[in-house]
Amino acid sequence: MQPSRWIAAWLLLLQACPPGHSQQAASPRTDIRNCSADPPYLPPTATNTTARLAALRDTMRAHSAHAYIVPSTDAHMSEYIAERDSRLGWLTGFTGSAGTVVVTLDRAALWTDSRYWTQAERQLDCNWELQRTTWIKSIGQWILEWVPAGGNVSLDPFLFSIDTWNSYSQALQGSGRALVPIETNLVDQVWGDQRPPPASNEIYSLPAEFTGSSWQEKVTGIRQQMEEHTRSPTALLLSGLEETAWLFNLRGDDIPYNPVFYSYTLLTSTNISLFVDEGRLMAEARQSLRGACPGPLCVELHNYSQARAHLQRYAQGNVTVWLGTEYTTYGLYGVIPQEKLLEDSYSPVMLAKAVKNSKEQELLRAAHVRDAVAVIQYLLWLEQTVPQGQVDEFLGARHIDALRRAQQHNRGPSFESISASGLNAALAHYSPSNTTRRKLSVDEMYLADTGGQYLDGTTDITRTVHWGTPTPLQKEAYTRVLMGNIDLSRLVFPPNTAGRNVEAFARRALWDVGLNYGHGTGHGIGNFLSVHEWPVGFQSNNVPLAAGMFTSIEPGYYRDGEFGIRIEDVALVVEAQTKHPTGEEPFLTFEVVSLVPYDRNLIDVSLLSQEQIKYLNAYYETIRARVGPELQRQQLEEEYRWLQRNTATFPLASAAAAATVTATLGTLAMGSLLSVLLAGLQA
The missing domain is CATH 3.40.350.10 (Creatinase/prolidase N-terminal domain)
Structure with a gap:
């Protein structure tokens, strides 16, 4: 991408x-x-x-x-x-x-x-x-x-x-x-x-309890979009692996950390052609696909290698093929005459997959509760073992993976765990190995960006911690990253707003003191699919945010050769409860579904506004209400006590002090940020 x-x-x-902060000779x-x-x-x-x-x-x-x-x-x-x-x-x-x-x-x-x-x-x-x-x-x-x-x-x-x-x-x-x-x-x-051999793992059906709707309902909905389109496409070509997996409620293991399988789909109003290694389909999956044969909901199975030749033959007729240009290769595109193409950046399947229905939303929420249990277990374990000097990055990564595997419905990590201590945390996507593993120390910051694949959802969370005495710069930078996370998470914005037009709110607190980060602010996330799910997010080629979309919110700060900070949560786009609702489309906001507290040792509360503190306290109340009972259900009493300590309420400042802080922040930043937002909305 x-x-x-x-x-x-x-x-x-x-x-x-x-x-x-002057540069030191290195x-x-x-x-x-x-x-x-x-x-x-x-x-x-x-x-x-x-x-x-x-x-x-x-x-x-x-x-x-x-x-x-x-x-x-x-x-x-x-x-x-x-x-x-x-x-x-x-x-x-x-x-x-x-x-x-x-x-x-x-x-x-x-x-x-x-x-x-x-x-x-x-x-x-x-x-x-x-x-x-x-x-x-x-x-x-x-x-x-x-x-x-x-x-x-x-x-x-x-x-x-x-x-x-x-x-x-x-x-x-x-x-x-x-x-x-x-x-x-x-x-x-x-x-x-x-060169490694081709994949040989089985392809299986996702149990109905973990799907938002049947594959037949999904196909019917996509066909309706084809019928209603002004160009009346006769076929839809799906090349992205997530598209076929989502459409048919199938999963595989062809790509590490991603439960997908090599496939193409050609969907017409009367036929469904699935190009896949048929021999790897489990009996239940085959029966699901072939149960309605013959008929418009019968899936015809073809060898994966035949996709191009089949498409070329189909394109010789009086047809119009709809495809998404972001995920279709030039090699396939080239066999379809130009006048028979209907092109969009993303296919209707990609867009439908991005908006989770109510059942899918509840599934993802449930996955994040159990995921929070594993992360809390990990943070407590680190507190207890790092001072002994026996933990390194590689061991830490393996341990969090093992804790997740013990949770119900877990199917492994959703990406290679990022376990980075000290200067290694300045590499935004560093992962430890036997040759780079670094000891964790109470004298350094530690960043853990990890996630899990569960039958009911995919998770991704980053927490940065320090077990000793952080430097003033580390504490300020962490707090400002947290402020950015909060400011974007609590933002209320109009419908049809593109993520790129609001992502500056995550950077504002850093910009105030001349700091920044070079990666994106967030990405979409799937239901037991890819941890990076397009086209949701805050980049220029993402689609406008809509209720039902899940996205990460992950500002950071990285000082090369010294330390790195990132705070990442997954959030659901929901309708906002505004003071003055209208009969038009409702405004939107975010509901954070990641449920792990931030490191209190790194938070400079004096930098936070009253509204930020109120948000933080409300978020911690939600964590206690949702994760606390699950910790007790799993008989994790020590972790439960850790949760209560680390979600204690932050005191609010006096009214006079709060007014001073709010006025200062507004003077420094709000005008420029509103200009960015308004310019984006007018674009």
């Missing part, structure tokens, strides 16, 4: 030293590469890619390719991918979830966003240039500089979305360089028999 320009706009701000770092040293220095985490690059360049010459572009996704535009599809990771050694590589006959470069800059410096060897941006325009400019006129720029058309292909085409237009698709993947050729 391409990071938005909204996020990229903040990246330059991250290079500045925050006002009032000793040479040994955790990142130094390619200007003689000889170049590589940390033990770097991968030697010389032989792989040489083999790829030989293959490129055989295909008359002067440059080859490698993305970090798969044929379904998945953010998280199977090891078999990790072509960029195998070629470079870089394991971040977002990146693009371009290899020429004598140069190689990786583009990634600010979350992964330090990680890239740890994992790349000196064969690679690191480009600290993600814009395709930047990639195109680099290609124009290093690929001579008349050169061929090649790529696998089944690994690039329609939109991305068009962006590359525009970047090279009129330059004398040709964008040439090669259907045989060149990295796969070099990888050879070392």
